[in-house]
Amino acid sequence: MRTRAFKGGVHPADRKDQTNTRAIERAPVPQLVTVPLSQHLGAPCSALVEKGDRVRRGQLIGDVEAMVSAPVHSPVDGEVTDVGRVVLASGMRSVAVTIVPDEQQDLDSFEPVTAGNDSVRERVRAAGIVGLGGAAFPTSVKLQPPREMPVSTLILNGCECEPYLTCDHRLMLEQPDRVIRGAQLIAGSVGAGRAVIALESNKLDAAAALRAQAPDGVEVMVLPTRYPQGAEKQLIRATIGEEVPHGELPAATGALVHNVSTAAAVADAVDQGRPLIERVVTVTGKVRRPGNFMTMIGTPVETLIEAAGGFDGDHGRIVAGGPMTGMALADLSVPVVKGMGGIVVLHPAESAPAVHGDQPCIRCARCSDACPMMLEPYAIGIYANRTDWEGTDRYHALDCIECGCCSYVCPTRRPLVQLIRGAKQALLQRGAQL
Amino acid sequence: MDAMLVIKAVAALSVIGLAAAAMLTAASRKFHVEVDPRVERVLSVLPGANCGACGNPSCFGAAEAIAQGALPVTACTAGGQAVADAVADVLGVEKCAVASIVSLRHCGGGRAATRSFDYAGVMTCAAVARLAGGDLECPAGCFGYGDCARVCPFDAIAIDTRGLPVIDLDRCTGCEVCVRECPRGSIGLLVMAPEDGAVAVRCNSHDKPRARRDYCSMCCIACKKCEKACPADAIHIIDLLAVVDYDKCTACGMCVAVCPQECIDLTGRAAIAPAVMLDGRGPKVDGFLPVVPDARPEGVGK
Amino acid sequence: MREWLSVFRRGLAVDNPLTVLMIGLCATLAVSTKVEGAFFMGMAVIFVLSMSSAIVSTLRSLIPEQVRIPVFIVIIASFVTIVDLTMKAFLPGVYTFLGVWIPLIVVNCVILGRAEAFAYHQPVRLALADGLGMSLGFSLVIVVLAAIRELFGSGEIVFLGIRLIAFPEWYPAPGILLLFPGAFIVFGFIIALAKWYNGRTSTRLVQTDAHCTIEEGGR
């Protein structure tokens, strides 16, 4: 197994003990939910409701015809008070439907979704399921692999390699049946003969829980704890020993990767017709009562922090997602979206130091040693800094998965990921122009 | 003197000389390759900045296209009339006039605009624009991190002490490189007569005037005073924002005088304010613009 | 006269063969350990360049296009040989020092004479101005370089046996300046100086130029 592991990676302090023993609890119903119409990669939805409309929990409120997209549903019974632009945690501007929830909410019921037919894929699409592992890519698209690349192995990604986050861990531990059911449904849908649930060695209890219920054909694989074990390409390398070729989809190796929470959501969508209106969010760090909260999509981050007891003294950056790849929030009123697995309130001393501008590279090679894509981040950074995009392309900037290992290890704190991201954007734009 | 030695020397040198001459002559006849000499000639009068404004990747590409007639002799935006004339000259065709365009900044906020968060990271406009939509409350304002200044192939832009790019119209050639680079569209490209100058509205926010006022003291408040003052009917409030019609504008400066927000400027050769440049060694300004010099390793993108 | 001067001056600064065109580096770096050697190297180049510019220009209408290169080369190389032999005969000490670098200047003189680019198309007067300007520009830089290297590298400047200037006895002359690395490094700083100087003057030129032409361009 060891020989298959990916090269590079880092071992940040994982600090998962704050929340990995806290059972999932329900977050309070907020006073206002703001459901963005673009929570996924792909075409944004158009609003199907107007200001003043009444909506029911589970009701479809936004949809679009495009193939790469996912509809959105109302998480509450309530009244639409606005349909307008808001800023999301990612800094993107999106149209959002703002709903004031009714006093009385029946949280156990919802309007089941209606799908065009009974196929798993259609139901998943109708339920608005997107990848809950972070990228928020519409799951239904991934359930339709290109014909020339049949999927032979389904990998369920339970690595949760980011420090602090435990939402997937708790889900696997508390509801292994949902995860396994999802695995079976997805594997059946894409015709994969083998399903592997992969998790890191710091979640042995969850592995045991899964193993206890895993039927034949569903394998539980424990991988070494190393960031970014959960990144798709690295995970495929670690589980089936193959490298996704440059520029190809993972399906080229015969693998399909889904997050465990995604699988659980698929199980609910198929079995109960349940739309994706809630997800588990880990709220942790410098808060008084860290924990995992079943949270309605659209809940303001402030509400969640209050639910976790509020700030515990001074704090540093507040991050949506994990501290390695998540986004620092400028504003706590932004809503929770489908792809947001955690709110991490960092300790002031722990937040990366604020770097203004360029830092020198001392060529220590730590970044290239840590890069799981075997890139040379220092070089990409240097060329990106000069806006020499050809130079960044020579060093394969586009292969970067933005895992953050390079910035993490850099002793001079060069903002490598940001530089590389800029290069990627520029290269993609130029590619689009050509 | 040794006559024999002279003869020997003459003979030796002549043999070598004739051999060399013969070889070269033969070669130049036998291996003659036709290269379009016009391309070379056009290339020799182009500025050689390879700025790409003409839509060609390099001046050489432009020269080829011009020589082949695929592009007009005025194709080099950067070179202006002088180059156009020179190109016409070397090609032996009629000269034609080019319109002179320069770029103009559409934001006057700078330090007067509110920042929404403390930013740390790469000090470029493009980078900050990708993080939470940028550190300005104003959705359209200039960040002031100077991407435009970095890319201008003619070194026409510098960030001044207000944290705003100032465009040196003497140097700007209207190549549009900065316009393409700016993540905000804070710079607009327009046609103007440099001798006369022109007016520029320094606000680009499409928020409601009330919201604008909250985050910027220099914004256009859509009071319509300029519209009323303009004798040439060249400035109008459109979508709650003053917009100049440069075909009509005579650069009389009436609107500049009446604007209560000092949001309109007269620009042009005669009117460039002597701004204090921050090109790496000017005074350090507190607030949001601490590191532009550091963020810009010297000569980046030049 | 103004034209003559402007052609002449070009070689001194904006088109200086050493600091701008970067031609003739070998001899420059090699013989600049001594002002004496540098001086005579400069003289040699001045002689060869001005003589050949003048002659090539005089003969320009007699030389057919296709054989001009061999003809020019012979002319220039002959002058170099003359310098070579003469120096050997009359300045043996200097010759031993300059040694192989005299024959090698033929290469640079061929370029610098720029027989083709300049003398061939110009009247003798201007060709001479160009040749003189270029070679003086060359000599100026090489002598300055040699002065710095000799003075700081050995603590004194000795010219034809006469000690022109000397640092006090305790001055610890860094020998590195007389070696290859010293040559490169000092020359690097000289180029920077020249660049700075040219930059100062020529930016201004560019600016006014642009302004004028746009205005004269008549819109």
Place this chain on the structure above:
Amino acid sequence: METLQHFTLLLVGAALVNNILLTRFIGLCPFFGVSSSMDTSLGMAGAVIFVMTLATTATWVFWNVLLAPLGVGDFLYIPAFILVIAALVQFVEMYLRKASPGLYRSLGIFLPLITTNCAVLATATESVRPGFFKMGIDYGFGFGEALVYTIGVAIGFGIALLTFAALRERLEVAPVPEVMKGTPMAFITAGLLSLGYLGLAGLFGL
């Protein structure tokens, strides 16, 4: 074995110990002129190896057939050699341009530069006129030795040019002071590079 050792030492001596660019100050114009990128310097290095070999052959023939027997070499060698080299290079350039445009694009464009380069003239002269340079050994060259020596020099030229180009590519992106950008820094780098070569001086008694 003797000869092998002799030729090896000749090669190493010419290429590294007495590196033409960094320890002898010959051929510096192209060293600074075409070293701004690895790709161009690769082309230049190839062209130099090619031309130097050709030039040595040609001058060797002219010297031994014409100049030396007539006793006019001492004062005619400068015009004779530069003429031969210039004509040769020009000829090869034209030939390549016609016969092999691909090769012309990768090597040919550097050919005119080579004529204007001391290294070729110096090496060709040196190979036929032993003692032209006061180097460590008095090279009394036969044709084979002349060729090996020339190739050694050319290889040394290529090595120095390529390493220098790689250094300059890194230098290019460095935040050096504005006035020092470009050629001034190139010279300083060359100075420090030659500092390392200083350590080779006198190796094997070469």
Place this chain on the structure above:
Amino acid sequence: MARRAASTPLNMIGAVLATCLVAATALTLTYEVTRERILEQERAAERSALQAVLPGAEQFEAADELLEPAAEAAGQVPVQAVYRGFDGSGAHAGWGVRVAPRGYGGPVTLVVGLDRDGSVLGVSIVTQNETPGLGTKILTVPGWIDQFVGWESTDIKGSAAGFDAIAGATRSSVAVRNGVTAASQVYTEVLAAESGEEEDGS
């Protein structure tokens, strides 16, 4: 632009031939004129070097017949010439030996003057290619070269042991020392016998 001669074959051959004619003639002339002087200069240089190392002598005569045995005697160090020196009265005043030991940057050519008993009268460096500033100190350090004066061929090992090298120019110093030692060697093995003969002969 001036009118230019057309590129007809005749013109071209004519132009090349004419240039070559003029150039070759001019060069031959220069060569002829300078040759004498160059030879004279070389002779003068050699003479003054010899004179410097053999103060008593006025006339010098190359003893080419001794070159071969001398070279053998000197071992590693090449011997380039051996001279007999005669004083004003034509009497044999001593020997001059030109040797070329290897220094740092190549051979260092020096002339060593020996009296008839083989003790060193003077050493003069003719050509060298040592590193400027370092090796060239053998030329520039005042009085350094004089330490060799008085070395006796009979005790050359002893003298060599007490020799004082210039700091930083050790290899060049040693080269000079080796040259002097070689010259002494030549004296011991070849010239001593010759000196004796001459004495007998005179």
Place this chain on the structure above:
Amino acid sequence: MTETTTAARMQVAPSPHVVAPENVTHLMLWVVAALAPATVWAVWNMGMVAAVLLVSCIASSLGTEWLWTRIARRPQTLWDGSALVTGLLLALAMPPLTPWWMGVAGGIVAVGLAKMLFGGLGWNLFNPALVARAVLAVSWTGVLAEAGPYPGGWFRALDIPATGELDAINGATRLAIAAADRAADGAYGVDLTAYYQPLLLRNLEGCLGEVSALLLILGGFVLIAKRIIDWRVPVGYIGTVAVLSWAFGSDPIFNVLAGGVLLGAFFMATDPVTSPMTRSGRVVFACGCGVFNSVVRFFGPMPEATTFAILFMNGLVPFIDRAFAPRTFGWVKRRG
């Protein structure tokens, strides 16, 4: 949405939001710490002269860095500690009787010419301390030689040419003596194993940094254990020197212990800025240093070539980086 309710603005920065604990200053201070025992031992044994040299080198390195950043109006980089390391290594590479003004000149050359001029920390192409040492060595060979033997030891420490005869020089390092002996009789006249112990523990005949090979090795091990340097470099360098010494018929252990090989291999060839980025590249680099060092030591005019070996290989680093670029994940072929 754009209204900020919190009084203080929040900090927004790109991911990642946590970083590894070690920063540049830590790295540099670790190097200083690893060198500290050897330095203290040197001062203990050599006394005031060594202290004066240390102070002059370090003060002038730091001073040059400070002045440069002030004059060029760059951010102050004095506190990253790299100038301290440079000054310290420069001092350790010089003989103790080096006059103080040479230490000052060395610091200026190292930091001013070799580092700041190239753009400051991280941009220099050649090892600053070694550039300075080489410049001093060729500039003032005479001065260094005349500094004479250290009181109580008979030594001459710089790269003086071995001449074939012992008596030609005023004094010599053991290395020079050994080389001279070999040249003279074709074999060592002395038993080199007898030198092991003094070289390891207390040797006053070399540079400051050569007083105890043992302490240098210990320091090097600390850096390797802390993963501040890559073990491949010292192992490749020292291994090559040992193997080649053996192949050339000499004592490998003596050749490793004597002279600057250890200081160079552990602390100078490992300078991250001037060594290659990839592991395979570093192996090539280290072996190149070793080959150069040994070949020059045995066939060249100087007994000590560490400085020039590393400088020479520094020049090849960008080339090596190009040639040994890693294979990007998912790319089958090396990039062209």
